[in-house]
Amino acid sequence: MRYRLKGALLKDDLVERIVTLSGQSLFACYQCGRCSAGCPVVDEMDMIPSEVIRRLQLGQVEEVLGTKTIWICASCLQCASRCPKGVEFSSICDALRQTVLRRRLSKPQVDSDEVTPVMVSEAPQLGVVGALRKLNG
């Protein structure tokens, strides 16, 4: 598919907010694909990490906000360790999830009332707290 780049798109407010929230240089990415190639959960994603970044570069934020990818990323930092430009994709996912949650585009996915004592005793406490924070903002 061919895209026509426009300066206004590249200065999209939402893209700038993602850059600010994530602290990452989105436009440093030159699409080498190493992040996607090394991601251990890429098969579960509906948009690979390098494509997420490319779409953000093109101002296509809404398409990215609706992906499963931003929730699937496990923040393992494997991609960051492979990126020749020092881009930390997990921080971009953090910023995208925050954007979704702040705009209330999705309902909280884990209700704290549903966390039962059995779940707390059998699941790692860190995992339960991490899921509540990640999925509910």
Ligand code: SF4
């Ligand atoms: S590894 Fe870095 S430069 Fe390469 S595609 Fe991924 S984010 Fe972009």
Ligand code: SF4
């Ligand atoms: S931080 Fe996320 S995108 Fe990067 S390798 Fe790990 S799971 Fe994949």
